[in-house]
Amino acid sequence: MKHLIDLDDFSLEELNGIIEQAVEIEKNPMAFHGRMTGRILGTLFYEPSTRTQMSFQTAMLRLGGQIVGFDDPQTASVSKGENLKDTVKVVSNYADIIAIRHPLEGSAKAAAQCADCPIINAGDGGHLHPTQTLTDLVTLMCEKGRLDNLTIGLCGDLKFGRTVHSLIKTMLRYPNNRFILISTPELTIPDYLKKAIEQANGSYTEISSLEEALPLLDVLYMTRIQRERFESLQEYRRQKDVYKLDCNKLTHAREDLKILHPLPRVDEIDTDVDDDPRALYFVQANHGVFARMSLILHMLGTDDPSPVMAGQILDRDCANSRCITHQEQYLKHYYLDTPSGPACEYCDCHE
Numbered sequence: 001m002k003h004l005i006d007l008d009d010f011s012l013e014e015l016n017g018i019i020e021q022a023v024e025i026e027k028n029p030m031a032f033h034g035r036m037t038g039r040i041l042g043t044l045f046y047e048p049s050t051r052t053q054m055s056f057q058t059a060m061l062r063l064g065g066q067i068v069g070f071d072d073p074q075t076a077s078v079s080k081g082e083n084l085k086d087t088v089k090v091v092s093n094y095a096d097i098i099a100i101r102h103p104l105e106g107s108a109k110a111a112a113q114c115a116d117c118p119i120i121n122a123g124d125g126g127h128l129h130p131t132q133t134l135t136d137l138v139t140l141m142c143e144k145g146r147l148d149n150l151t152i153g154l155c156g157d158l159k160f161g162r163t164v165h166s167l168i169k170t171m172l173r174y175p176n177n178r179f180i181l182i183s184t185p186e187l188t189i190p191d192y193l194k195k196a197i198e199q200a201n202g203s204y205t206e207i208s209s210l211e212e213a214l215p216l217l218d219v220l221y222m223t224r225i226q227r228e229r230f231e232s233l234q235e236y237r238r239q240k241d242v243y244k245l246d247c248n249k250l251t252h253a254r255e256d257l258k259i260l261h262p263l264p265r266v267d268e269i270d271t272d273v274d275d276d277p278r279a280l281y282f283v284q285a286n287h288g289v290f291a292r293m294s295l296i297l298h299m300l301g302t303d304d305p306s307p308v309m310a311g312q313i314l315d316r317d318c319a320n321s322r323c324i325t326h327q328e329q330y331l332k333h334y335y336l337d338t339p340s341g342p343a344c345e346y347c348d349c350h351e
């Protein structure tokens with residue numbers, strides 16, 4: 001089985017093939033209708049979603065397949081205390097492929113260990129969101145024409161922003177991309193990602209001023225400050241209004257800037273910006289359907305399996321309180337060897 005937990009699960013050749021196919025589908029979606037007739041997508045959404053869930057469902061329906069699933073764990077047997085393993089084990093015999101979103105980090109990897117069908121990570125807590133990144137890559141390919149030689153500004157919640165983490169990891173695989181990381185000191189990217197950039201000989205600058213960064217950028221990736229990730233409401237309130245993109249600030253940006261946002265937006269982009277031709281976030285959400293159509297076709301059309309766990313089992317608890325291993329007690333504690341010591345294979349915690 002081929003799972004998608006992290007886009008690193010795909011070779012660069014595979015990834016580029018999925019992007020190219022998405023662009024082809026977008027030109028003529030009806031040509032692909034019927035390719036998934038008789039196949040079923042399961043959507044297990046333990047956390048709210050509009051775009052990811054509905055674009056996955058739309059993608060499967062447009063391919064001629066069908067869908068089952070839940071979007072509120074309170075309406076499923078999860079509310080009766082069923083663990084992740086049992087839910088995934090059962091649904092993976094009803095469906096041919098499952099997209100799962102869960103508030104805990106490493107949950108998709110945990111699901112893949114017990115599933116009898118391919119698992120797609122549709123967002124695991126503040127960790128990764130690979131299908132959003134696939135959407136972002138299709139958007140950049142269609143709207144910018146390339147995935148390399150880009151100066152990419154990422155602004156907002158870089159600490160808990162799973163879309164940011166996946167995007168940085170993936171854009172590092174294309175040559176000469178540079179990252180300008182715009183955040184408060186409290187919401188900078190995790191250390192493991194800084195190390196990943198350094199190990200890939202990538203370049204990043206951390207700054208706190210959006211105004212200073214704007215003139216330098218080919219791409220601005222705005223993100224929401226996510227109330228649901230903060231342990232303290234007071235800290236959320238201190239962070240939530242720091243960055244706001246408006247038309248006035250955009251006068252300092254390049255004419256060919258591309259403004260992306262995974263959405264949902266709260267206040268971090270003024271609605272007046274929506275009319276600026278550089279604002280692509282609604283176009284981006286639309287590309288997501290074709291990206292996911294291409295992904296489903298690839299995953300159900302390949303015999304190339306992906307190993308689920310590669311690390312060794314250690315008798316120690318993960319230091320990340322948001323790691324799935326703390327909720328699902330039956331999980332074995334896998335760790336990968338890294339230059340800075342063992343890292344939890346579920347959530348990438350290096351502590």
Ligand code: CP
Binds near residue numbers: 050051
């Ligand atoms: N971009 C994204 O993940 O949006 P949803 O939370 O609405 O799925």
